[in-house]
Amino acid sequence: EKVEITKEQRALIKAILDAYNRHQIPQDVTKKLLQEQYSAEENFLLLTEVATSQVQVLVEFTKNIPGFLSLDREDQIALLKGSAVEAMFLRSAQVLSEKKPSGYTEVLEERIRKSGMSEEFMTPMFNFYKSIGELHMTQEEQALLTTITILTPDRPYVKSHEAVERLQETMLDVLRKLCVLQHPQEPQYFARLLGRLTELRTLHHYHVEMLTSWKTNDHKFTPLLCEIWDVQ
Numbered sequence: 200e201k202v203e204i205t206k207e208q209r210a211l212i213k214a215i216l217d218a219y220n221r222h223q224i225p226q227d228v229t230k231k232l233l234q235e236q237y238s239a240e241e242n243f244l245l246l247t248e249v250a251t252s253q254v255q256v257l258v259e260f261t262k263n264i265p266g267f268l269s270l271d272r273e274d275q276i277a278l279l280k281g282s283a284v285e286a287m288f289l290r291s292a293q294v295l296s297e298k299k300p301s302g303y304t305e306v307l308e309e310r311i312r313k314s315g316m317s318e319e320f321m322t323p324m325f326n327f328y329k330s331i332g333e334l335h336m337t338q339e340e341q342a343l344l345t346t347i348t349i350l351t352p353d354r355p356y357v358k359s360h361e362a363v364e365r366l367q368e369t370m371l372d373v374l375r376k377l378c379v380l381q382h383p384q385e386p387q388y389f390a391r392l393l394g395r396l397t398e399l400r401t402l403h404h405y406h407v408e409m410l411t412s413w414k415t416n417d418h419k420f421t422p423l424l425c426e427i428w429d430v431q
């Protein structure tokens with residue numbers, strides 16, 4: 200049948216895209232990525248700074264998701280804690296797969312490869328980056344996919360499961376229509392995007408082990424990361 204985006208859905212896309220584009224990591228953090236020297240220690244410190252800054256950006260973005268602030272406050276926290284790693288894998292995949300003139304894409308990739316992370320996590324991570332890059336997602340699709348990841352109802356400690364599910368379904372419906380309209384020659388495109396969400400959960404499990412291995416090598420995290428990742 201004819202797929203049509205309603206006026207309300209267009210307003211929703213605009214609100215989410217504006218929020219997504221408004222929140223970027225500050226220049227002073229990304230500038231350091233280009234300047235500081237390369238050592239496993241320095242790379243880890245810089246990535247910790249990027250991650251901390253990314254969490255702050257994520258909190259601001261989430262507050263601008265229409266309907267998020269009307270959820271139960273404890274559920275808002277549970278959704279943020281449960282989705283932070285996945286949202287950051289998605290964001291890092293989007294940044295690393297864009298050949299942005301800013302030039303810090305290569306630098307970031309190099310610093311991740313040399314941050315004391317073991318090979319067993321490196322491979323799935325860079326496979327994910329490649330699979331995201333191959334999708335050539337539009338900005339709207341990236342922003343909506345991140346929103347859908349955040350609004351995943353089955354995170355630990357979420358009480359009002361239905362309220363979160365209703366919000367997520369609203370976003371899924373908009374993304375489905377966008378995919379049909381923006382990728383008419385690829386009827387499976389929406390399904391491929393959702394497949395990435397499954398891959399994100401696997402990376403989330405790997406990430407827990409990454410943190411443990413960094414911790415055993417006496418790596419320190421910032422208070423914000425310790426809080427959102429339940430570390431220490």
Ligand SMILES: CC(C)c1onc(-c2c(Cl)cccc2Cl)c1COc1ccc2c(ccn2Cc2cccc(C(=O)O)c2)c1
Binds near residue numbers: 253
């Ligand atoms: C604590 C630290 C060592 C860490 O632990 N796990 C991960 C970790 C890793 Cl190593 C990979 C994926 C997810 C996480 Cl949490 C990281 C590093 O985290 C990040 C977070 C965001 C990242 C990166 C790399 C790129 N981005 C996105 C990015 C970079 C620059 C600008 C912007 C912007 O929006 O303006 C966004 C690393």
